[in-house]
Amino acid sequence: MRVRVLGSAAGGAFPQWNCGCPNCRRVRAKASGLTPRSQASLAVSGDGEHYFLLNVSPDIRSQIEAAPELHPRHARGSPISGAVITNGDLDACLGALCLRESEPLALFTTEVIRRGLVEGNTFFRTLARFDDHVRWHTLKPHAPEPLLTPAGEDSGLRVEAIPIPGKVPLHLAGIEAEHPQQNIGVLLRSPDSQSVLGFFPSVAGPSGELERAIAQTTCCFFDGTFWTDDELPALGLATRSAREMAHWPLSGLDGSLAWLASKSHTRRVLIHINNTNPILDEASDAHQRVLAAGIEIGTDGLELTL
Amino acid sequence: MRVRVLGSAAGGAFPQWNCGCPNCRRVRAKASGLTPRSQASLAVSGDGEHYFLLNVSPDIRSQIEAAPELHPRHARGSPISGAVITNGDLDACLGALCLRESEPLALFTTEVIRRGLVEGNTFFRTLARFDDHVRWHTLKPHAPEPLLTPAGEDSGLRVEAIPIPGKVPLHLAGIEAEHPQQNIGVLLRSPDSQSVLGFFPSVAGPSGELERAIAQTTCCFFDGTFWTDDELPALGLATRSAREMAHWPLSGLDGSLAWLASKSHTRRVLIHINNTNPILDEASDAHQRVLAAGIEIGTDGLELTL
Numbered sequence: 001m002r003v004r005v006l007g008s009a010a011g012g013a014f015p016q017w018n019c020g021c022p023n024c025r026r027v028r029a030k031a032s033g034l035t036p037r038s039q040a041s042l043a044v045s046g047d048g049e050h051y052f053l054l055n056v057s058p059d060i061r062s063q064i065e066a067a068p069e070l071h072p073r074h075a076r077g078s079p080i081s082g083a084v085i086t087n088g089d090l091d092a093c094l095g096a097l098c099l100r101e102s103e104p105l106a107l108f109t110t111e112v113i114r115r116g117l118v119e120g121n122t123f124f125r126t127l128a129r130f131d132d133h134v135r136w137h138t139l140k141p142h143a144p145e146p147l148l149t150p151a152g153e154d155s156g157l158r159v160e161a162i163p164i165p166g167k168v169p170l171h172l173a174g175i176e177a178e179h180p181q182q183n184i185g186v187l188l189r190s191p192d193s194q195s196v197l198g199f200f201p202s203v204a205g206p207s208g209e210l211e212r213a214i215a216q217t218t219c220c221f222f223d224g225t226f227w228t229d230d231e232l233p234a235l236g237l238a239t240r241s242a243r244e245m246a247h248w249p250l251s252g253l254d255g256s257l258a259w260l261a262s263k264s265h266t267r268r269v270l271i272h273i274n275n276t277n278p279i280l281d282e283a284s285d286a287h288q289r290v291l292a293a294g295i296e297i298g299t300d301g302l303e304l305t306l
Numbered sequence: 307m308r309v310r311v312l313g314s315a316a317g318g319a320f321p322q323w324n325c326g327c328p329n330c331r332r333v334r335a336k337a338s339g340l341t342p343r344s345q346a347s348l349a350v351s352g353d354g355e356h357y358f359l360l361n362v363s364p365d366i367r368s369q370i371e372a373a374p375e376l377h378p379r380h381a382r383g384s385p386i387s388g389a390v391i392t393n394g395d396l397d398a399c400l401g402a403l404c405l406r407e408s409e410p411l412a413l414f415t416t417e418v419i420r421r422g423l424v425e426g427n428t429f430f431r432t433l434a435r436f437d438d439h440v441r442w443h444t445l446k447p448h449a450p451e452p453l454l455t456p457a458g459e460d461s462g463l464r465v466e467a468i469p470i471p472g473k474v475p476l477h478l479a480g481i482e483a484e485h486p487q488q489n490i491g492v493l494l495r496s497p498d499s500q501s502v503l504g505f506f507p508s509v510a511g512p513s514g515e516l517e518r519a520i521a522q523t524t525c526c527f528f529d530g531t532f533w534t535d536d537e538l539p540a541l542g543l544a545t546r547s548a549r550e551m552a553h554w555p556l557s558g559l560d561g562s563l564a565w566l567a568s569k570s571h572t573r574r575v576l577i578h579i580n581n582t583n584p585i586l587d588e589a590s591d592a593h594q595r596v597l598a599a600g601i602e603i604g605t606d607g608l609e610l611t612l
Binding site: 012015016070097099172237 | 322325368370384400428435479541544
């Protein structure tokens with residue numbers, strides 16, 4: 001299984017358009033030790049021919065151009081067969097609307113997430129220009145499904161949805177109820193089942209399902225949004241804490257870093273890192289503490305073979 | 307009035323993610339004479355302090371980072387006060403959803419376009435997180451309005467909507483009727499009314515209103531989508547002609563180039579250029595013919611002072 005990190009930042013990316021926090025100021029000034037990052041997404045292939053995106057960020061166009069294996073091989077067409085979408089947050093799904101030039105796609109998500117996207121937004125009619133333009137495949141919790149190409153061919157990869165503590169997307173607050181299938185993580189199994197990739201970009205906190213899922217992985221991308229619970233309020237940038245925004249902060253005795261440190265059976269890479277997170281500065285104590293725990297900090301363009 | 311071309315390409319940009327046409331192949335290979343372009347948008351300011359976007363393309367995040375005058379000057383906030391939206395096509399408006407980090411914005415468009423965006427898409431609730439998060443201002447045909455900041459201050463610029471031959475956005479075909487306010491061009495007047503910027507990125511063909519509008523301009527950005535009417539069918543990339551897609555092709559006796567050539571009172575710059583258009587290749591006959599007509603070919607980053 002080939003994996004490329006297309007983007008490693010949280011919603012808004014790094015730097016964020018309207019943010020002048022120390023990290024954003026310094027990365028704009030090209031200070032050493034800070035690297036720009038686009039919004040979180042992976043490209044995965046089991047056969048080196050058909051690629052599936054894990055989430056489709058608003059930055060997908062430039063992410064594709066930065067990844068030669070995703071460039072068209074013919075006058076029209078794309079090696080991208082489709083995508084798996086883990087929640088309805090704009091940073092996880094808005095890019096699907098950028099894949100709109102009459103290209104057949106297979107999209108995999110839960111029924112709840114699909115409905116919030118398609119039934120709530122006429123924009124998605126741009127992906128329904130002809131019969132089978134986009135085929136939606138419904139993921140049910142803990143039920144592995146083959147990742148099929150738009151033509152119905154088996155790519156060899158299997159995807160399994162894991163319900164993960166989260167919340168309804170901000171733009172659906174007040175009109176959609178909380179539901180366990182509003183936020184998922186995924187396990188992707190290679191054709192020989194020897195490699196299992198975990199993708200958990202939005203995790204509000206620990207759970208038994210999460211524990212059992214990560215135990216199966218050989219490599220796991222995990223929510224690295226915030227370092228501390230009060231990260232945004234302390235910078236005067238927002239009133240809500242990390243946990244109120246449904247992200248498990250890394251630091252602290254009950255933080256995700258300590259929990260991840262104990263999962264040494266699997267390669268662990270942080271992804272969906274917010275622009276304010278001190279781990280983005282290589283010289284920071286926080287950055288060093290993550291590495292000392294045996295955990296990697298995702299960067300755009302990172303390639304893995306599992 | 308300061309103007310920066312944030313993006314000069316049509317929907318899908320140049321190169322386009324799923325296109326391997328000669329232009330896209332060659333620009334990916336960094337062939338000389340071809341320059342990548344992001345999707346069409348301008349940033350305009352009357353006072354060098356408050357900026358308004360003309361259309362908000364899906365590439366807005368990277369476009370902002372490439373334009374130092376649009377970077378935040380404080381811990382949080384943006385010099386971008388808002389945007390004018392000329393139609394509901396995704397390449398003209400999707401980027402508004404990328405300007406979502408609780409930043410107040412003033413958005414100017416017709417009632418028909420606004421309704422298609424806001425009432426048709428729950429995604430737009432991300433721009434309605436608190437009272438007056440986004441203020442929508444309704445543009446009526448030929449009725450100049452001050453471009454107000456979100457705080458209600460007069461930026462000095464005046465905007466006037468000009469109904470332009472066009473069509474309903476693809477994703478609204480079959481659910482919204484054709485309406486003269488589904489597609490507009492705009493005139494922007496400087497505080498002293500000495501400079502008038504025209505922005506006409508989508509023009510299906512000539513009209514008396516267009517003729518009278520361009521006569522008032524000192525500089526005009528104009529639809530440069532296609533060179534020939536059968537450009538896409540001839541490349542085997544689509545079945546519809548330029549005119550069927552509501553774009554007036556440049557070439558031919560009845561093309562827009564001959565029409566524009568006669569408007570020598572105003573500086574004319576082509577924008578919204580499709581990836582297949584031969585004018586994108588500096589060595590092409592088409593490119594030379596545009597320049598010989600006294601007309602410029604827009605590039606990302608071009609700055610003008612009117």
